Amino acid sequence: MPLVDLSHDFADGMPGFSLRRDGEVKQFTAAIRPFVTHEASAPFYDGKASFEITEVFFQTSIGTYLDAPRHRWKERRDIAALSLDELVLPGLCVSVAAARPGERIGLSRIDLPADLSGLAVLIRFGWDAHWGKPAYDDYPFIDADVIEALRARGARLLGVDTTNVDTRHDPARPAHSILLGQDILIVENLRHLDRLPASGFRFFAIPIKAVGAAAMTIRAFAETA
Structure with missing residues (x-):
């Protein structure tokens, strides 16, 4: 089938919604970044493998x-x-x-x-x-x-x-x-x-x-x- x-794509800095509070507009979005990088993880595997763990923040x-x-x-x-x-x-x-x-x-x-x-x-x-x-x-x-x-x-x-x-x-x-x-x-x-x-x-x-x-x-x- x-x-x-x-x-829509879910991406770092993507379009989001906004709220007005006390005269200030707060824009909401997503933040996506490595929590553990390939470079940081490689020593744990004697350089034979590496992994990334990603960190995501969003409303x-x-x-x-x-x-x-x-x-x-x-x-x-x-x-x-x-x-x-x-x-x-x-x-x-x-x-x-x-x-x-x-x-x-x-x-x-x-x-x-x-x-x-x-x-x-x-x-x-x-x-x-x-x-x-x-x-x-x-x-x-x-x-x-x-x-x-x-x-x-x-x-x-x-x-x-x-x-x-x-x-x-x-x-x-x-x-x-x-x-x-x-x-x-x-x-x-x-x-x-x-x-x-x-x-x-x-x-x-x-x-x-x-x-x-x-x-x-x-x-x-x-x-x-």
Whole structure:
């Protein structure tokens, strides 16, 4: 079965998110560097072998990542508590034509089937084309009627190729609040959704089994027919 990589590269100094605190903007990213180098390890093996051990620092909402219910709801399940059958799902990919920066996208712009039972619903805005550019931070997002349709029609996961399923201008974060409240998982910062068929594929959103983590970077990919 052909596999389609849907993840952004995870790299030192990669694009991340920002938070404004006390008038100061804090930019989040990843730091990747050798913890033990080949040169430092070689003497332990009489020069016959050498190894590198890599050290990685990052916040869990970096790159292509998965939100567990705990991300929004303090007492709910963390990443480690998610079962594999929640992370490997039949997929539906829906494209939004000509989405505009900051546009609120409702059901009039997204053609969702009446039955979404058990599906990972991936919404393609085409925003991955702006990854690493200022335009990436001014993204379209889903409206309340789409959120309600996902909940009511039985979706198991929502994925987008933007940095957030919610607008940053609504502090209630309705998509995160409602969907994670119903154990509907969220994946953000996907890419290459244009390489997927509308249906007939399996979506994989696999994090490390991190106890206590509310979100986690993943290797997202799809298996197509």
